Amino acid sequence: MNGPNLGILGRREPEIYGTDTLADIEAAVAEEVSVRGWDVLSVQHDSEGDLVGALHRHSDSTVGAIVNPGALMIAGWSLRDALASYAPPWIEVHLSNVWAREQFRHESVIAPLASGVVVGLGAFGYRLAAQALMHLSTPAPL
Ligand code: DQA
16 A cells, blocks of 8 residues: 555656656565465555545455555554554555655654554565565465
8 A cells, every 4th residue: 555656656756766666566566475375456545535445445355554655654644543443464664764864754653553664675675564464464374
């Protein structure tokens, strides 16, 4: 699940966010989780309400989530509340190292609810988050 301005990855400040498009990232996540036979449902919205609606719609039919809230990390309280009602594990991801950037990016209102947080590792962070979700979920039978 990706929040505002992440639909234009690839051409959005590539010196900060890299050159991978969101489609590239979604394909990488799909590749990671295919070892478990999981499918990826990709959601990107620029508005918070649409993200909240997607969480409501898919909470019962998903095993976990990777969430890059974009700037909603700063004050996305309704996104935060929707995630509080999302029972499966989820990982917060930021492509850039938000701690090395402006002060206003140093706090995330959703991070306290996440199973884990990956920051600053670019698109690779999504692969790591996918691996973390598989690790947190019931292991595949031997
Ligand atoms: C971001 C970091 C946020 O501060 C910013 O508003 C974004 C992208 C990241 O992935 O590095 O939109 O979430």
